[in-house]
Amino acid sequence: MNEGLQQKNGRSFLRVGLVAVAMFGFGYLLVPLYDVFCEITGLNGKTGRIDEAAVVARYQPDLARSVTVQFVANNNLGMPWEFGPVVASMQVHPGKIYSTAFKARNPTTRDMVGQAVPSVAPGKASRYFNKTECFCFSQQPLAAGETKEMPLRFIVDPNLPKDVGTLTLAYTVFDVTQVAVN
Amino acid sequence: MRWVTTTNHKDIGTLYLLFALVMFFVGGAMAMVIRAELFQPGLQVVDPQFFNSMTTVHALVMIFGAVMPAFTGLANWLVPMMIGAPDMALPRLNNFSFWILPFAFTLLLSTFFMDGGGPAGGWTLYPPLSLQMGEGFPFLIFAIHLAGISSIMGSINIVVTVLNMRAPGMTLMKMPLFVWTWLITAYLLIATMPVLAGAVTMLLTDKFAGTSFFSAAGGGDPVMFQHIFWFFGHPEVYILILPAFGIISAIIPTFARKPLFGYSSMVYATASIAFLSFIVWAHHMFTVGMPVVGELFFMYATMMIAVPTGVKVFNWVSTMWKGAMTFETPMLFAVGFIIMFTIGGFSGLMLAIAPADFQYHDTYFVVAHFHYVLVTGAIYSIMAAAYYWLPKWTGNMYDEKLGQIHFWVSTVSVNVLFFPQHFLGLAGMPRRIPDYSVQFTDWNVISSVGGFVFGLSQLLFAYVVIKCIRGGEKVDDQVWEGADGLEWTLSSPPPYHSFTEAPQIK
Ligand code: HEM
Numbered sequence: 058m059n060e061g062l063q064q065k066n067g068r069s070f071l072r073v074g075l076v077a078v079a080m081f082g083f084g085y086l087l088v089p090l091y092d093v094f095c096e097i098t099g100l101n102g103k104t105g106r107i108d109e110a111a112v113v114a115r116y117q118p119d120l121a122r123s124v125t126v127q128f129v130a131n132n133n134l135g136m137p138w139e140f141g142p143v144v145a146s147m148q149v150h151p152g153k154i155y156s157t158a159f160k161a162r163n164p165t166t167r168d169m170v171g172q173a174v175p176s177v178a179p180g181k182a183s184r185y186f187n188k189t190e191c192f193c194f195s196q197q198p199l200a201a202g203e204t205k206e207m208p209l210r211f212i213v214d215p216n217l218p219k220d221v222g223t224l225t226l227a228y229t230v231f232d233v234t235q236v237a238v239n
Numbered sequence: 240m241r242w243v244t245t246t247n248h249k250d251i252g253t254l255y256l257l258f259a260l261v262m263f264f265v266g267g268a269m270a271m272v273i274r275a276e277l278f279q280p281g282l283q284v285v286d287p288q289f290f291n292s293m294t295t296v297h298a299l300v301m302i303f304g305a306v307m308p309a310f311t312g313l314a315n316w317l318v319p320m321m322i323g324a325p326d327m328a329l330p331r332l333n334n335f336s337f338w339i340l341p342f343a344f345t346l347l348l349s350t351f352f353m354d355g356g357g358p359a360g361g362w363t364l365y366p367p368l369s370l371q372m373g374e375g376f377p378f379l380i381f382a383i384h385l386a387g388i389s390s391i392m393g394s395i396n397i398v399v400t401v402l403n404m405r406a407p408g409m410t411l412m413k414m415p416l417f418v419w420t421w422l423i424t425a426y427l428l429i430a431t432m433p434v435l436a437g438a439v440t441m442l443l444t445d446k447f448a449g450t451s452f453f454s455a456a457g458g459g460d461p462v463m464f465q466h467i468f469w470f471f472g473h474p475e476v477y478i479l480i481l482p483a484f485g486i487i488s489a490i491i492p493t494f495a496r497k498p499l500f501g502y503s504s505m506v507y508a509t510a511s512i513a514f515l516s517f518i519v520w521a522h523h524m525f526t527v528g529m530p531v532v533g534e535l536f537f538m539y540a541t542m543m544i545a546v547p548t549g550v551k552v553f554n555w556v557s558t559m560w561k562g563a564m565t566f567e568t569p570m571l572f573a574v575g576f577i578i579m580f581t582i583g584g585f586s587g588l589m590l591a592i593a594p595a596d597f598q599y600h601d602t603y604f605v606v607a608h609f610h611y612v613l614v615t616g617a618i619y620s621i622m623a624a625a626y627y628w629l630p631k632w633t634g635n636m637y638d639e640k641l642g643q644i645h646f647w648v649s650t651v652s653v654n655v656l657f658f659p660q661h662f663l664g665l666a667g668m669p670r671r672i673p674d675y676s677v678q679f680t681d682w683n684v685i686s687s688v689g690g691f692v693f694g695l696s697q698l699l700f701a702y703v704v705i706k707c708i709r710g711g712e713k714v715d716d717q718v719w720e721g722a723d724g725l726e727w728t729l730s731s732p733p734p735y736h737s738f739t740e741a742p743q744i745k
């Protein structure tokens with residue numbers, strides 16, 4: 058192979074190789090892109106969080122309409138806590154703040170830390186479900202054998218699409234003791 | 240030592256092809272374990288964890304160890320000969336990218352001997368399941384990294400060779416379709432393998448470095464892994480089939496003794512398949528809870544891919560139309576490819592119907608679909624290529640009689656093996672399960688019998704190949720009466736350096 062061609066090949070190698078490196082970066086870029094996409098479209102069942110003070114200014118209670126909110130609790134694999142809602146469902150008026158609670162008990166003999174992750178179904182309703190206070194906003198420590206009632210305050214946006222009559226709020230509680238220690 | 244340090248494109252091509260053949264039997268042995276366990280309901284042969292690692296590693300070995308290296312080996316042998324070049328553009332890189340592979344697969348297979356056994360969460364490596372693997376997990380990830388680096392470097396080499404090393408007069412639109420399809424495949428590989436590398440790196444850091452890309456507890460999302468994986472995964476399935484399209488486009492005209500019908504439409508169809516393959520990935524995820532618009536978008540985009548694919552099948556059939564056809568072994572495999580790959584395309588279309596996929600997803604129907612496109616598609620094209628070019632490579636004719644027997648035994652048994660899996664899937668038998676309810680027994684027995692026959696008949700293939708390498712009736716340069724292309728102007732076997740002087744292009 059002559060020298061000129063060899064140099065040309067070397068340059069092409071670098072150029073195409075750069076594409077490969079850039080695509081590795083693109084793989085990581087997909088992570089924030091995914092979050093942004095979910096936020097804009099309101100997909101993925103992620104619920105909102107707003108200030109209690111802002112609520113009064115923003116929403117008018119819609120007393121003519123009432124929707125059912127169901128509460129579901131799950132444990133992630135290997136999480137030994139007894140975890141569940143205090144009431145299984147509530148009738149609520151959109152635009153009004155309600156309170157309820159979930160109960161958790163740590164039946165083990167060691168102190169643990171849990172993190173609850175919420176999700177709302179149907180997915181398209183999730184952006185209309187806002188919480189002003191939730192135990193899922195932070196990690197929850199439970200000492201060995203301790204039981205705790207964990208409060209939740211929420212409001213359903215009156216703009217909730219008319220065809221949605223039932224919302225399901227599901228929590229999965231994860232064992233994050235290891236992470237919390239580190 | 241010659242084989243370790245060689246930078247010659249033919250030596251490296253041979254190494255790739257032999258490696259692929261060995262991996263084909265390693266993966267095949269795992270498939271035999273799977274079919275033995277599924278021969279009867281209940282647990283007989285292996286325990287469930289091991290069964291799951293069999294399905295997982297069978298897929299990884301066949302995809303990354305057999306089909307992809309076989310195609311790369313064919314590219315190494317053929318691309319320089321087809322475009323009139325002396326060798327590949329980056330010979331030392333070529334040596335390196337091959338020799339990574341044995342290490343990658345030693346790592347992968349060594350996980351079987353570690354605490355916790357081999358990977359058992361499926362070749363798609365979905366978290367959190369894949370993160371539950373034992374000691375072997377980092378070895379699995381590094382094996383994927385290495386195999387990925389190998390195929391990225393191999394692809395870069397092919398791109399640079401095709402762009403810079405063509406003989407004068409060999410314009411892009413004069414290149415044989417095998418070169419075209421590989422050029423486009425190489426771009427797909429360069430664009431998607433790094434994304435897979437990123438995804439598995441995220442798995443690795445999720446497990447060991449405390450990140451939570453895919454862990455909901457830390458604000459991540461396991462469904463996001465599926466999006467990133469299939470952003471790689473769907474183009475990957477086209478990586479596994481585009482070179483096959485190139486092979487079939489070379490063989491059909493030879494034995495129909497007519498030029499390929501619609502050359503330029505073939506090039507454009509390949510390019511549009513490659514483009515579309517980036518926007519259909521979520522058809523693997525119809526059941527994750529996408530909104531209706533998402534389902535519809537991915538459903539229509541997926542169905543659109545069937546159009547350029549249909550163009551190709553139409554062109555092959557038109558090439559054969561009124562041709563003076565003969566049916567030597569390569570042609571048998573090529574015609575078998577067209578018929579059976581099309582069956583796989585049709586079941587793909589059924590799966591693309593989002594509401595129907597809710598029933599078919601993760602059943603044996605999907606297994607039947609991808610084995611029709613991969614075994615009777617990709618693997619059949621590789622067999623066809625081996626029979627077609629072996630006489631050129633070795634200077635010896637293979638045993639035609641044994642080749643024909645190999646084709647017919649394989650074709651009957653492969654249909655006995657995979658066709659009943661459509662029925663099993665429609666009846667609701669889930670995939671990746673070592674045990675099943677009794678109503679599925681009959682079709683599983685038939686499928687297993689087909690599997691054992693198909694597996695055994697591949698030993699015949701290995702025998703024919705070895706026999707041909709060691710000797711046989713001598714062939715002339717042309718080998719096949721109807722063959723067209725620069726590789727047939729070289730001697731059989733060709734000189735160590737292909738075209739030291741650029742050939743004349745008509
Ligand atoms: C007409 C063209 C095709 C269409 C419309 C199509 C459609 C689909 C769909 C919708 C699925 C997802 C099924 C499910 O999981 O529920 C699927 C799975 C699959 N397809 Fe295709 N396909 C086509 C061609 C191909 C080709 C050419 C290949 C490879 C050579 C291929 C390989 C696969 C594989 C490996 C899977 C299963 C992946 C897994 O879950 O492990 N397909 N296909």
Ligand SMILES: [Cu+2]
Nearest residue numbers: 473476522523
């Ligand atoms: Cu796909």
